[in-house]
Amino acid sequence: MAKKISIIVLIFILLFFYATYICPNTITVKEETINEKIDSNYNNLTILQFSDILFGTTIKEGTFNKIIKRIKEYHPDIIVYSGDLIYSEYALKGQEKETLINGLKSLDASKKYAIVGDNDLKKYDVYKEIMESSGFIILNNTEDFIFNGSIKPISIVGITNKNYDKKILNNNEMKPEYRIVLTHQPDYADMIVNDNPDINLILSGHSLGGIIKIPYFKGLITKNDAHKYINHKYEINETKLYVSNGLGTEKYNFRFLNNPTINIYKIKTT
Secondary structure, eight states: OHHHHHHHHHHHHHHHHIIIIIGGGOOEEEEEEEEEOSOGGGTTEEEEEEOOOOBTSSOOHHHHHHHHHHHTTSOOSEEEEOSOOBOTTSOOOHHHHHHHHHHHHTOOOSEEEEOOOHHHHHTHHHHHHHHHHTTOEEOSSEEEEEOTTOSSOEEEEEEOTTOSOGGGGGOOSSOOSEEEEEESSGGGHHHHHHHOTTOOEEEEOOSGGGSBOOTTSOOSSOBTTBSSOOSSEEEETTEEEEEOOOSSOSSSOOOBSOOOEEEEEEEEEO
């Protein structure tokens, strides 16, 4: 009996060590090829997405610098950050703010975009200062265009929560070749597609992959606005939705069978 108890205790300790120290620090890079019938100028256009650093939880300066180093191994055309830079309950120190600015600024791409997450809203002035000082364009219910040598641009819209005008999803003045929406909370995807069925691609974060994953099940710990869309890839009618696992944690400083991710999407024109 004592031997069985010892084995159970040992297993518990090993699982705790894995969930607290190994899994949250094991970054996985997920690469996806997206085939689209669009202008050949966009062939091989590469978008790198990272999300939910939530600095001050499992991610501090050392881990953050490792993330930046990992991202710099790739050479994307576009970088998007899909929200929640600093955990809202964490008091950021002056040196830590400089670390964030210097790291994000060192990332190289033709354009860098960021959207506003729920944690960012609570400290928006700090978030805005860091991202803009780092060369990121904050898409706060706004739109930008990528041309890449084409006459018809790719439209990229950043949505902050539900507080947006539907018109931003239906701007036909530029007649975009392809439409991308960045929204922090993935469960808004149904509303976005309902507002404009012609949206081609939605990139989101927030769910943290459900924190605990069991094979053949979605994540076990869900968050508001991430109950329905938690895992990596979905299709809503003809719109593709990708949800990043994120990089940090929030209320629970552990992950189980749910590595932090950096996501890379390569567009192939057909």
